[in-house]
Amino acid sequence: MHVDDLPTPALIVDLDVLDANIATMARRWSGARLRPHVKAFKSTALARRLADAGHQGFCCATLREMEGMAAAGLGHDLLLANEVLDARRLGVLVERGARVTVAVDSVETIDAAADGGVREVLVDVNVGLPRCGCPPDQAGILAERARGRGLEVRGVMGYEGHLVGLEDRAAREQGVAESMASLTAAHQAVGGDVVSGGGTGTWDLNRSITELQAGSYLLMDTAYGHLGLPFGPALSLAGTVISVNQSGGYAVADVGLKSLGMDHGDPTVVEPAGAKLWFCSDEHLTFSVRDAAVRVGDRVRVHPGHVDPTVAYHERYQVVRGRQVVDTWPVDLRNW
Amino acid sequence: MHVDDLPTPALIVDLDVLDANIATMARRWSGARLRPHVKAFKSTALARRLADAGHQGFCCATLREMEGMAAAGLGHDLLLANEVLDARRLGVLVERGARVTVAVDSVETIDAAADGGVREVLVDVNVGLPRCGCPPDQAGILAERARGRGLEVRGVMGYEGHLVGLEDRAAREQGVAESMASLTAAHQAVGGDVVSGGGTGTWDLNRSITELQAGSYLLMDTAYGHLGLPFGPALSLAGTVISVNQSGGYAVADVGLKSLGMDHGDPTVVEPAGAKLWFCSDEHLTFSVRDAAVRVGDRVRVHPGHVDPTVAYHERYQVVRGRQVVDTWPVDLRNW
Numbered sequence: 066m067h068v069d070d071l072p073t074p075a076l077i078v079d080l081d082v083l084d085a086n087i088a089t090m091a092r093r094w095s096g097a098r099l100r101p102h103v104k105a106f107k108s109t110a111l112a113r114r115l116a117d118a119g120h121q122g123f124c125c126a127t128l129r130e131m132e133g134m135a136a137a138g139l140g141h142d143l144l145l146a147n148e149v150l151d152a153r154r155l156g157v158l159v160e161r162g163a164r165v166t167v168a169v170d171s172v173e174t175i176d177a178a179a180d181g182g183v184r185e186v187l188v189d190v191n192v193g194l195p196r197c198g199c200p201p202d203q204a205g206i207l208a209e210r211a212r213g214r215g216l217e218v219r220g221v222m223g224y225e226g227h228l229v230g231l232e233d234r235a236a237r238e239q240g241v242a243e244s245m246a247s248l249t250a251a252h253q254a255v256g257g258d259v260v261s262g263g264g265t266g267t268w269d270l271n272r273s274i275t276e277l278q279a280g281s282y283l284l285m286d287t288a289y290g291h292l293g294l295p296f297g298p299a300l301s302l303a304g305t306v307i308s309v310n311q312s313g314g315y316a317v318a319d320v321g322l323k324s325l326g327m328d329h330g331d332p333t334v335v336e337p338a339g340a341k342l343w344f345c346s347d348e349h350l351t352f353s354v355r356d357a358a359v360r361v362g363d364r365v366r367v368h369p370g371h372v373d374p375t376v377a378y379h380e381r382y383q384v385v386r387g388r389q390v391v392d393t394w395p396v397d398l399r400n401w
Numbered sequence: 402m403h404v405d406d407l408p409t410p411a412l413i414v415d416l417d418v419l420d421a422n423i424a425t426m427a428r429r430w431s432g433a434r435l436r437p438h439v440k441a442f443k444s445t446a447l448a449r450r451l452a453d454a455g456h457q458g459f460c461c462a463t464l465r466e467m468e469g470m471a472a473a474g475l476g477h478d479l480l481l482a483n484e485v486l487d488a489r490r491l492g493v494l495v496e497r498g499a500r501v502t503v504a505v506d507s508v509e510t511i512d513a514a515a516d517g518g519v520r521e522v523l524v525d526v527n528v529g530l531p532r533c534g535c536p537p538d539q540a541g542i543l544a545e546r547a548r549g550r551g552l553e554v555r556g557v558m559g560y561e562g563h564l565v566g567l568e569d570r571a572a573r574e575q576g577v578a579e580s581m582a583s584l585t586a587a588h589q590a591v592g593g594d595v596v597s598g599g600g601t602g603t604w605d606l607n608r609s610i611t612e613l614q615a616g617s618y619l620l621m622d623t624a625y626g627h628l629g630l631p632f633g634p635a636l637s638l639a640g641t642v643i644s645v646n647q648s649g650g651y652a653v654a655d656v657g658l659k660s661l662g663m664d665h666g667d668p669t670v671v672e673p674a675g676a677k678l679w680f681c682s683d684e685h686l687t688f689s690v691r692d693a694a695v696r697v698g699d700r701v702r703v704h705p706g707h708v709d710p711t712v713a714y715h716e717r718y719q720v721v722r723g724r725q726v727v728d729t730w731p732v733d734l735r736n737w
Contacts, residue, residue: 104683104684126684147684148643148653149655150697150698151408171697173698174643195651195679195687196644196653196687197644197685198644226682307510307533308484308507308510308532308534310527310531312536313531315531317532317533319483319485322662322710323709326659326663328658344531347440347462347709348440348463360509361507374658374683378714400715401409401410401660
């Protein structure tokens with residue numbers, strides 16, 4: 066099928082760009098040194114492509130992602146890089162043969178893991194982002210607590226999420242060095258083999274971790290696109306022009322904010338060339354057509370501002386090479 | 402089940418508030434005078450509650466909503482209040498016995514409707530919002546075209562979406578009068594029995610239409626909550642505190658921007674009282690805890706900024722009376 070024959074809105078993955086992104090990342094972070102973050106793409110089909118490229122361990126953000134990955138036979142080494150109290154759902158996966166590690170940053174989450182039947186944990190260390198993670202000086206105490214509860218402490222994780230989007234590369238690099246110094250200190254107190262951290266925005270700046278957690282690099286978005294990274298935009302939305310207002314100088318396509326994560330702002334219209342976005346509504350995108358003749362039925366293509374919440378709105382990817390649809394991948398790891 | 406025993410994040414509907422909203426609206430717009438907009442809630446279970454309250458006709462924004470409503474036996478009088486070229490999917494519903502009307506605003510959409518097997522249309526008139534709808538002075542010409550293609554023209558529709566959110570009630574009222582004057586003029590040229598328009602924000606200001614298209618009033622959100630309307634917040638998200646940083650003065654709950662439409666901005670934390678939102682991440686909400694003792698495992702409750710794209714992220718509603726979960730309604734009209 067030709068991409069222009071797809072019903073719209075359609076979530077499109079350019080397979081050549083995706084494969085190039087996978088290869089670029091794998092040259093620096095090969096095999097188990099990369100722990101791709103499933104939250105960015107929520108698809109076991111895409112995860113399997115990464116496993117085939119040598120990355121057998123994965124990161125998840127939700128219990129549903131963990132369950133779906135395990136059910137798909139991708140449970141070789143799953144990390145829930147997030148705190149959870151309902152850890153019994155993870156214990157079930159362990160019983161079924163998956164290797165499950167969960168982040169812990171408190172007595173409560175350690176107890177939940179132990180009580181739920183999880184066997185392995187990472188101590189999640191706050192390295193500057195005001196979110197989860199214990200203060201670095203408490204990491205050793207929590208590791209002791211975890212071992213006291215019979216848990217294997219594999220090491221530490223720390224996510225420098227306050228830095229990954231900094232446009233100034235030098236500032237990003239300096240921040241990462243400081244954050245990772247604090248993670249390294251915590252690691253010395255905790256022990257274990259794993260120091261897990263990083264993301265797409267710090268993929269070549271974070272040098273003290275043993276494994277990189279990155280997901281956005283695969284599909285990319287316009288927010289990361291501003292950083293000059295060597296990863297191309299593999300994700301776009303295809304829409305159809307459903308209305309043209311010649312006197313008003315605008316047209317309307319059927320790509321709306323219910324198909325786009327909007328927290329990073331508006332998407333960018335890349336087709337037709339020269340189109341300028343006016344605004345998004347629930348199911349519509351209004352854009353200027355002053356510089357181009359646009360007709361009802363024409364196709365449009367937009368790049369999302371933020372990959373993760375965009376993907377979470379869709380039930381499938383349409384996978385293309387050039388303009389041909391070559392596969393369909395379910396977005397099968399949605400919801401919680 | 403008690404609401405605090407639900408896995409989180411959970412999308413909660415307060416049934417008493419919902420029923421009060423249904424009753425308040427029905428006092429002014431009873432029976433077929435209200436055409437509830439399915440896009441705001443995407444659930445046939447909630448639609449059936451409206452049908453039981455006397456509203457048998459519905460508005461949809463997507464083909465999937467139309468198909469789902471028809472399949473659920475709610476196809477008594479379905480309006481796709483949106484332009485579509487792939488109208489064959491609607492023709493299938495007509496063949497299966499549903500009454501289907503579609504908005505048209507161009508020769509192309511009229512031809513698509515006729516070719517697809519749709520029998521009834523409304524001429525969609527632009528009344529000021531830069532989105533779909535023909536210029537008012539072309540409505541009569543399009544109606545002729547539609548009749549020439551064998552279509553029954555039921556009348557006109559026009560959505561004053563540029564006005565529904567205006568905080569100044571007098572300005573809203575004045576704008577509605579102007580928009581509806583233009584819709585009335587178009588109606589005179591088009592003919593038919595139906596003048597469809599309006600929304601939650603103009604529910605008591607729009608006096609020239611024969612039927613009101615409103616959906617947000619049912620569940621509400623903080624954007625509409627600022628307008629002083631007599632509809633209460635029936636929708637909230639329940640989360641769990643998964644991390645507390647005492648020295649930082651903040652806590653983290655498992656309600657993130659993948660469970661919240663963010664185009665109208667951040668949600669509002671309503672429980673614990675006094676909590677102040679710092680920011681949302683994909684799966685997290687960081688909030689201040691300076692004025693309250695918050696512990697890991699505590700529950701939080703937030704009100705979304707925008708109901709429609711919030712609901713579209715979820716697979717089910719948990720329906721509560723007080724603190725008891727009394728039902729679960731699938732959000733079964735998602736996707737396209």
